[in-house]
Amino acid sequence: MIYPRSLSSQELDLLFRLLPENIPAYKPYHDFIKTSQVIGDGRWGEGNLLIDKIISPIDLTLGMPPVVGYGECLINNLPLAISIHDHNIDGQLEVQFSGVFPIPDSPQITNLWCYSYWKSGDPCPATSQKVREIAIKDTNGSLKYILAISVAKKVLWLHHESSGFNQLLPLTNFYDELLRTKHIRDAKLISHPASFFEMVDDFTDTEYIKALLEYDKKAHRKFDTTGIIIETVKPKKSIFQKLFGK
Numbered sequence: 001m002i003y004p005r006s007l008s009s010q011e012l013d014l015l016f017r018l019l020p021e022n023i024p025a026y027k028p029y030h031d032f033i034k035t036s037q038v039i040g041d042g043r044w045g046e047g048n049l050l051i052d053k054i055i056s057p058i059d060l061t062l063g064m065p066p067v068v069g070y071g072e073c074l075i076n077n078l079p080l081a082i083s084i085h086d087h088n089i090d091g092q093l094e095v096q097f098s099g100v101f102p103i104p105d106s107p108q109i110t111n112l113w114c115y116s117y118w119k120s121g122d123p124c125p126a127t128s129q130k131v132r133e134i135a136i137k138d139t140n141g142s143l144k145y146i147l148a149i150s151v152a153k154k155v156l157w158l159h160h161e162s163s164g165f166n167q168l169l170p171l172t173n174f175y176d177e178l179l180r181t182k183h184i185r186d187a188k189l190i191s192h193p194a195s196f197f198e199m200v201d202d203f204t205d206t207e208y209i210k211a212l213l214e215y216d217k218k219a220h221r222k223f224d225t226t227g228i229i230i231e232t233v234k235p236k237k238s239i240f241q242k243l244f245g246k
Contacts, residue, residue, distance in 0.1 A: 003040045004055050010103040014082055015095065018069035018114045025165030026116055029068055029084065032093060047097040062088050066221045067168050071114025075100040075107045115157055115166040124150035132200055134208045138227035147208055151197045171196065178203060178211035206231055
């Protein structure tokens, strides 16, 4: 394929579905793609597109930035996964179409879902199954984030209440911090992060929040932890404390 080139109307349609312009977190990416072009392929070849407003050199040694939008669908009954990655250090946006590619001129798009529209109370977009939600508040009692865990899809994400961003979290790194919070150093659990989804209810909301704060200290994409309350439920006083007012 010859580059640079414009994104096809079919590609734009799919990308815009993952980047709703009415949700603050996704509008900048929507607007960037709307006024940009494909400047070349990324390291993964066909379907891995680098997008920029100007023609710029592509550095294939750069790792993929974190995902900002992810979804799946069927194109003419064939599976397609779409991931949109954040800007790299050169200001380029990276998109990965995995499955049907190039997108057909007249595609029949069915069963499309993505994480971008999820909000508290919604089921998992991929499975329509209930998710576990951990509310994360600040010292003023304002809701800042919701940690959502989908056992059915085996994925977790952090919903940013102020912007609507649904940030996918890497399971291995988060699970490691969660096990540290419980002082668990079981090699079998550490080496099999998927075991987390068999233990979701074994951890308290407080332990999840502590693990999230520790995860943030090492994460590539950080979030605002100012004033976050760790203790979600005050422990009950013992009989000794009640008697002596401790």
